[in-house]
Amino acid sequence: MQVGRFVHDRLLPIGTILLVIVLAWYVAAYAMNAPFQRDTDRRAGVTPTSSEFLVKTMSQPKPTMPAPHQVVENLWKNTLTVKPWSKRSLVYHAWITLSATLSGFAMGTALGVLIAIGIVHIPALDRSFLPWIIASQTIPILAIAPMIIVLLSAIGITGLLPKALISTYLSFFPVAVGMVKGLRSPDVLHLDLMRTYSANKVQTLWKLRIPASVPFFFTSMKVAIAASLIGAIVGELPTGAVAGIGSKLLAGSYYSQTIDIFAALIAGSIVAILLVTLVDLAGRFVNARMGARQP
Amino acid sequence: MNPVISAQNLDLTFTTNDGPVHALSDITLDIDKGEFVSLIGPSGCGKTTLLRVIADLEQPTGGSISVNGMTPEQARIHRAYGYVFQQAALFPWRTIADNIALPLEVMGIAAAERATRVRDNMALVDLMGFENKFPWQLSGGMQQRASIARALSVQPDMLLMDEPFGALDEIVRDHLNSQLLKLWAKTQKTVVFVTHSIPEAVYLSTRIVVMSPRPGRIHSIIDCNLGADRPLDIRETPEFLAIAHQVREGLREGHSYEG
Structure with a gap:
């Protein structure tokens, strides 16, 4: 009962907004990283398929707009895989x-x-x-x-x-x-x-x-x-x-x-x-x- | 015997943005020790203001007043009275017992003595077992009883009560009226009681001060010798009704002044 209300009153609305933000973020990441990726591909002389291209926009080392999973990965790496008192943490x-x-x-x-x-x-x-x-x-x-x-x-x-x-x-x-x-x-x-x-x-x-x-x-x-x-x-x-x-x-x-x-x-x-x-x-x-x- | 409260030609004019308001005009009144005096009148007649002047919550602009032979301010500092407001005015963050202990804490009374007085006064108003409840957990009547216990815990010789039962329903009010009467008979305190209910005034008082508005003044003072033993059904006796009639006449005359 208590848990059900918590899910319904708190988790569901907050989760919905979070989902919308993450989706919008991915769209924005694609849109903002695509020009640089196109440029790079043209210079390298490769013509990726659209799904390859999509993956590339999400995995640049210095993206204009990092994708959510890149940020999460960075957070994970810099909090849980290094000693908490190291300067990288x-x-x-x-x-x-x-x-x-x-x-x-x-x-x-x-x-x-x-x-x-x-x-x-x-x-x-x-x-x-x-x-x-x-x-x-x-x-x-x-x-x-x-x-x-x-x-x-x-x-x-x-x-x-x-x-x-x-x-x-x-x-x-x-x-x-x-x-x-x-x-x-x-x-x-x-x-x-x-x-x-x-x-x-x-x-x-x-x-x-x-x-x-x-x-x-x-x-x-x-x-x-x-x-x-x-x-x-x-x-x-x-x-x-x-x-x-x-x-x-x-x-x-x-x-x-x-x-x-x-x-x-x-x-x-x-x-x-x-x-x-x-x-x-x-x-x-x-x-x-x-x-x-x-x- | 010197009166406990003595007012001579008391005047009070409030200065407001809409000009001066003449709240009290030429009030002369003596109240003796052990009396139960009711101030009755329509709203705006200054009955609450008069009580507040006695309690040093308002300053008169003319005339003189003494309480226990002192100025009201000295009397307040000597904690001569306990004041009961129209609302219980309990602090919502304190339990009932802690609310009753509040004036004792202010007075710097030791914890052991505080506990004794809280217990005694809770028993007196029939609130045993509610020590650790918070005010919102009590009914309106119980809250008002707690506020009376709080006023009594100071052990004052005098109780000033400003329409204490005005916000309560009739059944609770009857019950509290008879309790208050018993309390008064037992403790022999001087009580000044503001009300706008005629039966309440006649039932409780030894004297009734009928007041009239604009400016607030005393219309008449009616003796109320119904004796010390007053069961609730005394209110159907001819003596009771005669006094009630007298009070009603006084109120009507006072009111027709305005024209």
């Missing part, structure tokens, strides 16, 4: 990016919560701070990331921290905005109730505002952790492509290794899905512990 690069993502996410979440608590309690901050926070997110991260890396390396800070800071920069925003809303979500009745108990601000924050904001907290953390990953990947681009998903993307584009680029992209997506799912599960667990009505 995508697991190694994903771990480098993940560590920057998680530390940036932790700092960003903490910063976002602190800003929200400040904004909710200090009217001056509410008026002065929020426009700047919003303005901070209108700056393209691609423009500011190299500056952060260069400035920090000038004062001797390199490695994980600069990337984490870019993640922080991207992830504090959804948390701050979501938490301002969450901390203000208790209704007047509950606030009046705390007032009849002569509760002070800390008690009201701790016993009412924070518990009331928990659903908002997890929703904004889902956005924040995805933004953190983007931040970490972007932060890896100007470091000279040493390690991480971002460096794999950059190295791939230097050497026209399109299959590597796609494999790195897919690896990044898998990490993102895992992270968002993890936050989602944590949210469900906490909600259940806090007595949320079971659906």
Whole structure:
């Protein structure tokens, strides 16, 4: 029953879309790789049958558009057949990016919560701070990331921290905005109730505002952790492509290794899905512990 | 004996975007210890506002008021009263027992004492066995009983109740009315009770304050000497009906003011 519903409600729709994407991808791979293949064949003086030609478009070493199975093969080779700590392993690069993502996410979440608590309690901050926070997110991260890396390396800070800071920069925003809303979500009745108990601000924050904001907290953390990953990947681009998903993307584009680029992209997506799912599960667990009505 | 609540020429005008609203006008009222006083009137007569002024949830703009011989603010800080709202206002993320313990946590009462008081007050409102349920698992009447237990756990001398049974159906309301009366007889607390139900007011009160709207003011104060022992069917006796008639007349007169 439960399994049947899972298949019907989740697996079937997602699987259908996946199938459509893979089919479209194959068609695109054929269409985009065909001109180069025709060129190569003409120079070599061979005239392949159409089925031979089709296979050739799907097995170029540096295709314009790699076919799905080439990407899967590359992923397989670079995750399962090499040692996870070797520089060729995508697991190694994903771990480098993940560590920057998680530390940036932790700092960003903490910063976002602190800003929200400040904004909710200090009217001056509410008026002065929020426009700047919003303005901070209108700056393209691609423009500011190299500056952060260069400035920090000038004062001797390199490695994980600069990337984490870019993640922080991207992830504090959804948390701050979501938490301002969450901390203000208790209704007047509950606030009046705390007032009849002569509760002070800390008690009201701790016993009412924070518990009331928990659903908002997890929703904004889902956005924040995805933004953190983007931040970490972007932060890896100007470091000279040493390690991480971002460096794999950059190295791939230097050497026209399109299959590597796609494999790195897919690896990044898998990490993102895992992270968002993890936050989602944590949210469900906490909600259940806090007595949320079971659906 | 000094009155527990004493209001002299109390005035309150709200400033709103549509201009000032005269919510309370020239309210003079003394309530003695152990009384059960109902504030009754149509919506907009300021009965809830008056209760909120006593509780220091609103500030009067004129006149004076004392609660336990202090200002309402000092009385609130000394936790002189327990307040019961129209809705139960339980925190959905706390179990019933934890909800009742909430004011005690705020007051910094030790865990052992908290547990005792929670247990006693849950027994008082007949909610034993529901300690670990969450509010949504209880009916509306049970939620409101939990909120009364929460107000009582503070051990206040005074209960301020703002239409606590207004959202409940008549059967549950009758039941809670008689429970409240027993509770009042047992604990001898001063109760100020806001309602718009005439039978409820007559059944519960020792005195009924009839209020009229725009501006909110006291029309008349009616004594209600039905004695301490009040079974539910007292509501069909001539004495009861006479008082109810008096209250109804008062409400009608107060209302016809508007013309």
